[in-house]
Amino acid sequence: MKKALGFLLVIIVVGVVWYMSTMKAVAPETPVGETANNTSETVLSGTVNLSIKDYKYNPSPIKVKKGTTLVWTNEDVAKHTVSADSGKWESELLAQGQSYTRVFDTVGSFAYHCSPHPYMKGSVEVVE
Secondary structure, three states: OHHHHHHHHHHHHHHHHHHHHHHHHHOOOOOOOOOOOOOOOOOEOOEEEEEEEOOEEEOOOEEEEOOEEEEEEEOOOOOEOOEEOOOOOEOOOEOOOOEEEEEEOOOEEEEEEOOOOOOOEEEEEEEO
16 A cells, blocks of 8 residues: 555656646746747838747748738637737737738738737837
């Protein structure tokens, strides 16, 4: 009986250690809903591909020239949207592998979020 209890204790300890190491490996470097600043002062133009992955828009924030086309592609299993905080534009609910395209032809700053996951936020700055 003592051997079985000892064996069970070892299994529990190993399980806890494995769980903790797994959680550390997948923990994001920034809190959920916040995005790391993956952009520099570089102003992008043309067609720019962005990803929706790990419940984040990447890159965000982003600075683009007027007339730039942004294409967000959902790489998550969960469905997401790209929805202007102003309510002026919104994508359909995007399944994994689906994309949303928008041309930014007005100078200004545009904040957006995911409707099902409002803690997911992004922003686009459009310059001349």
